[in-house]
Amino acid sequence: MPVERSQDRVILRHPKGATAEILLYGATVISWKSGSKEIAEPLERFFVSSKAALDGTKPVRGGIPVVFPCFGAPTHPEHVRLAQHGFARSEIWSFGSIVMDNEAGVSVRLTLESTPSIQEKFSKPFELAYVVTLAEHQISTDLHVKNVGLSTTGPLEFQALLHNYIRAPSREVSITPLQGVSYYDKTEATEELKATAKVENRLEVDVKRTTDFVYENAPGSYKISWPTGVVEIRTKNFPNVVVWNPQETGANIADMEPKGWEKYVCVEPGYVRGFAKLEAGESWVGQQVITIIQ
Numbered sequence: 001m002p003v004e005r006s007q008d009r010v011i012l013r014h015p016k017g018a019t020a021e022i023l024l025y026g027a028t029v030i031s032w033k034s035g036s037k038e039i040a041e042p043l044e045r046f047f048v049s050s051k052a053a054l055d056g057t058k059p060v061r062g063g064i065p066v067v068f069p070c071f072g073a074p075t076h077p078e079h080v081r082l083a084q085h086g087f088a089r090s091e092i093w094s095f096g097s098i099v100m101d102n103e104a105g106v107s108v109r110l111t112l113e114s115t116p117s118i119q120e121k122f123s124k125p126f127e128l129a130y131v132v133t134l135a136e137h138q139i140s141t142d143l144h145v146k147n148v149g150l151s152t153t154g155p156l157e158f159q160a161l162l163h164n165y166i167r168a169p170s171r172e173v174s175i176t177p178l179q180g181v182s183y184y185d186k187t188e189a190t191e192e193l194k195a196t197a198k199v200e201n202r203l204e205v206d207v208k209r210t211t212d213f214v215y216e217n218a219p220g221s222y223k224i225s226w227p228t229g230v231v232e233i234r235t236k237n238f239p240n241v242v243v244w245n246p247q248e249t250g251a252n253i254a255d256m257e258p259k260g261w262e263k264y265v266c267v268e269p270g271y272v273r274g275f276a277k278l279e280a281g282e283s284w285v286g287q288q289v290i291t292i293i294q
């Protein structure tokens with residue numbers, strides 16, 4: 001069966017050998033095994049910490065956590081009761097449907113609607129759908145957000161981000177093309193410095209030191225390269241990208257495996273500077289396509 005369902009997850013199997021595994025908890029893609037044009041053998045392409053909880057007790061440290069409706073600590077008055085990165089990554093989503101099941105792609109749709117416990121911390125009516133599509137050397141994930149409220153409930157204001165943990169030797173990766181793009185450096189010591197825009201002057205961005213940068217008007221397509229690999233991420237409707245790797249400070253993260261930060265770089269397309277705004281009945285879709293080039 002190309003789409004296998006169990007109580008807590010969905011497994012996609014592409015006829016050419018690629019697989020993807022999605023937990024209903026957070027709609028978190030926790031594994032993507034894909035070959036490349038040169039090497040047919042499907043290899044794991046995401047990092048998941050060996051200390052990550054996969055039982056729904058905390059957001060998964062790896063794969064693709066879905067960040068919604070706030071990125072980082074909440075800053076919007078309607079988000080104040082939410083945890084860092086919001087609730088989408090820590091709620092149980094429902095299996096919606098198989099969207100497609102052929103050689104072009106094996107695709108499923110998961111959904112998340114508000115519940116009484118979500119309403120206690122976030123009162124705005126919303127509906128989320130997440131479509132994950134597996135192709136031969138490619139995975140795409142599309143996040144659909146809809147304001148299902150009435151005009152009397154006001155607009156839905158949110159941030160959204162796909163927190164990709166790309167498996168790669170972090171001391172050897174470079175990310176392009178970000179030269180000339182302005183960014184905010186979350187590793188700065190003061191709020192004032194964190195809020196001061198800098199301009200990226202590097203042709204190739206690396207994460208050899210602790211990096212937590214939010215690029216503002218980002219180009220939307222990124223190449224992550226290292227001596228033996230190249231991964232491309234193409235996006236739509238995500239004007240920002242976050243590049244994060246804690247290096248040695250990752251030892252302070254409880255669910256990070258020893259030296260886990262050496263095994264990945266997070267390249268996270270998002271809408272995280274300011275807020276997207278949907279009036280009653282309106283929808284928004286943010287998309288990414290991740291391709292193994294080499």
Ligand SMILES: O=P(O)(O)OC[C@H]1O[C@@H](O)[C@H](O)[C@@H](O)[C@@H]1O
Nearest residue numbers: 059084085163186212242244268
């Ligand atoms: O530990 P969390 O909540 O999963 O967040 C991990 C990181 O996620 C990144 O997106 C943020 O920019 C970082 O500041 C943060 O440390």
